[in-house]
Amino acid sequence: MNAEQQLTVNMILLAGVVITALWTVMTARLVYAVIGLAVTSAVLTVVIFMLNAPVAGVFELSVCAGLIPAIFLSAISVARRLTPQALVVRLKEQARRFWPLPVIVVLVAIALARVTVAAPPAAAAGAGQQDVRTVLWTLRQMDILGQIVILLAGAFAVVVLLKESKNG
Amino acid sequence: MGNPDMFHVFGVAALLVLIAGLYGIIASRDLIRTVIGVEMLAKSVTLAVLAAGYFANRVALAQTLAITIIIIEVAVTVVAIGVVLSLFKHDRSIDVRTVRNLKG
Numbered sequence: 001m002n003a004e005q006q007l008t009v010n011m012i013l014l015a016g017v018v019i020t021a022l023w024t025v026m027t028a029r030l031v032y033a034v035i036g037l038a039v040t041s042a043v044l045t046v047v048i049f050m051l052n053a054p055v056a057g058v059f060e061l062s063v064c065a066g067l068i069p070a071i072f073l074s075a076i077s078v079a080r081r082l083t084p085q086a087l088v089v090r091l092k093e094q095a096r097r098f099w100p101l102p103v104i105v106v107l108v109a110i111a112l113a114r115v116t117v118a119a120p121p122a123a124a125a126g127a128g129q130q131d132v133r134t135v136l137w138t139l140r141q142m143d144i145l146g147q148i149v150i151l152l153a154g155a156f157a158v159v160v161l162l163k164e165s166k167n168g
Numbered sequence: 169m170g171n172p173d174m175f176h177v178f179g180v181a182a183l184l185v186l187i188a189g190l191y192g193i194i195a196s197r198d199l200i201r202t203v204i205g206v207e208m209l210a211k212s213v214t215l216a217v218l219a220a221g222y223f224a225n226r227v228a229l230a231q232t233l234a235i236t237i238i239i240i241e242v243a244v245t246v247v248a249i250g251v252v253l254s255l256f257k258h259d260r261s262i263d264v265r266t267v268r269n270l271k272g
Contacts, residue, residue, distance in 0.1 A: 010177060014177060017215070018185060021188045021211070024188075025204070044211055051221075055235065056230075056235055063241075063242055068207065068242065071249055072204070072245075097196070098195060105187060108183065108187060109180060117175065117179045120220050120223055121224065132227075132231045132232060136232045136235070157247045158247065161250035161251060161253070161254050
């Protein structure tokens with residue numbers, strides 16, 4: 001794939017990410033919003049693979065496109081289903097609140113198409129060849145400790161929040 | 169490594185997803201939608217970090233940072249959903265207007 005083709009493919013994929021993100025935020029039904037979130041993550045995963053980052057891509061696909069939508073769906077299943085009348089009201093309210101968003105996005109995209117952002121300076125050739133496991137276990141050991149602490153804190157918080165009260 | 173024009177495209181896309189997430193947080197009255205907005209912000213940052221790493225020829229470092237972002241995203245989401253469910257148990261609603269009367 002030459003540079004021109006790669007740019008075209010990336011632009012199509014990134015447009016897909018932006019469109020699915022807009023749909024996720026704007027859609028009236030919560031279930032559709034969660035499905036949109038999963039689709040956004042899936043398209044983003046393809047972009048991440050195009051950026052030669054397969055490890056991050058696997059995390060994005062399994063966690064953001066799999067686990068997080070499942071958590072959202074389990075939370076939504078607790079709520080009641082909307083009646084057809086309530087859904088019509090929700091659709092109108094959603095349209096009234098969110099119509100400026102696509103306009104803002106298009107205007108910002110047009111404005112940014114006229115300016116140029118410089119790419120960050122490239123590191124020496126050797127730095128880019130490092131293996132992600134080497135970086136994770138040698139340079140970023142504190143990140144792993146932080147991740148463990150965050151996950152434990154999250155699990156503890158969920159246990160505390162969802163603990164059934166003895167008084168009912 | 170890609171050409172500099174491509175970095176511009178990635179930067180614009182990340183910014184547009186960031187705007188969508190911020191707008192979702194500001195405009196929605198539904199707490200679950202607010203959490204979905206926060207998710208969008210995390211996706212935007214993940215995209216920006218990985219694009220910067222790719223163009224700076226530091227893909228491995230960018231991947232480790234992206235993994236950290238994803239793990240923080242999961243923890244934030246799970247705790248936020250826990251808070252939303254607790255509020256729903258208490259008020260039978262996930263509308264932000266019903267939690268205005270929160271007292272310390």
